[in-house]
Amino acid sequence: MEHIYVELASMDARKPLVLASRQVTERGLTKKFIKSLYDSNVVIGSLYDEVYPYHYACISQLNDLVELFKARGCDSIIAIGGGSVVDLAKGVNIAVSNSGNIMDYAGTNTIQKRLKPFIYVSTGHCGGTETSNEAYIENRRFVSDFLFPDVIILDNRMITARTRQRAAEASMVALTAAIESCAVPYNNPMNDLYANVAINFIYENLLGVVKKPGSKTGNLALANAYAMAGISFSNIPPGIVYSLGIAIARDTGLPRGQCMGFLLPLSLEHRVMKNESIRGELLYALLGTEGYCRVPEKDRTSTSITILRQFVNDLGGLLPKSLKEMRVNKYKFEEYARQASEMSMKRVTQKDCMQLLDIAWEGIA
């Protein structure tokens, strides 16, 4: 974190607006952050630590922050935490860097110019969009390459233990993002590299963190995985699980991770049922070189699905087993399918979504 002032100086900024949630302050993380800027030229324009962490970013709070940003003469934004804190920071950045109503910039690639410097300090939370090029404000989706954070800070001091539930949910969002980002035929090796490392880090560290939530190494590895999954996911349209997860979470208020977690192995099985291929690299990401080479080529798809299924099962009661258990209304499936298909820019069809939702209703046996 001590490098932040150097990074800000390189972007010609020295007065950031800092956003955090109340929980972040209660855990003493904002204090650590402020201390890291001692003896530098950076004056914190304002520290706003009242963002609701697991809520969506709302427009009234955003307007207040725009006012605060302008009143204090800030020139950059730093977000500490994840989820709505980062969404809000991105929203403020859009509003202060552009003229007009922020909602005019909702949608894909509507932002046409570079935004103010934006730094994201991870605390190990993952809502899926922190390191990506998208943000959700008032449930509207904003997508632009200008929304990528300029700097992502992963510092051991800031990555603290979470509950088992939160760790599992965050990891499921990142795992979904990583798996779906390398499941398109027109992928590039750079993207695969990010996604594979993210999958591997989550597979190797999540169960350890669930058993021992205070594990420093495990939590840092997961934070790395979340960052890489977000980056890799930005290069392709969302897949079926991610889009459906967002649609269900948006409507029901359930955490995204819960919705995506149990849909993920089901979607892979669904693809196999439809005779669609699953790339062998998934097994490579899960097991590494030796494990990958040990499995015959024809068995690689089924082995990766078995491993993933086992992995989700090992999380025990942390994830729901079916949509029925989650008390999702069946009559809304069509609406979810429509939203998911729209969000994925027709990468997935409504028919596929409906089939997957029907399977997920009964869920994992």
Added chain:
Amino acid sequence: MNIDRYPEIPPKDKFIKKAYVAIMLWIVGRAMQAASRVDPVVKEEFSHLRDNFLLRLWVAPNGPSMFVGKDKNGKVKYMGWNPRGKKTTLDMQIKGIEQAVLMFTFQESTAVATSNDRLIVSGDLDDACAIVRILDIVEIFLLPKIITKLAVKRYPKWSQMSPLRKYVGRVLVYIRAFTV
């Protein structure tokens, strides 16, 4: 929204850490001057540097600094901390006081600090490498083996630096650094 609830937070100073680093820089600067007269290897390293060579080793953005360079007679000299009127040929900047403390409390060697992106060098890379080698030798003279091992990349074996050279050099460097 009441804006006054969210005031500006100016950065505080870290006086103790700054003072510690300033003292260490003074000692290292003086020791470099002394070593250049006592140790043949350090002398040799300095002889390859240009005549108007002037090193500035400092802590950004406004931390302590030290100047070591060659005077008109070609002798290596510690030239204080004040940058006024000095034209540096090699500028070695430690990015922050925390990074400097890590280096000067020997929790990180110069090589590890460089790999962790804690140093910015402006000037010839050859000169910078020479200075890092000189700093390693100076640390060997100044500190006991148990600490120096943490601060240098490789502690020299007996065949590379004889005990006679090491201990005689250590005594002479200390005498010259704190007296002459």
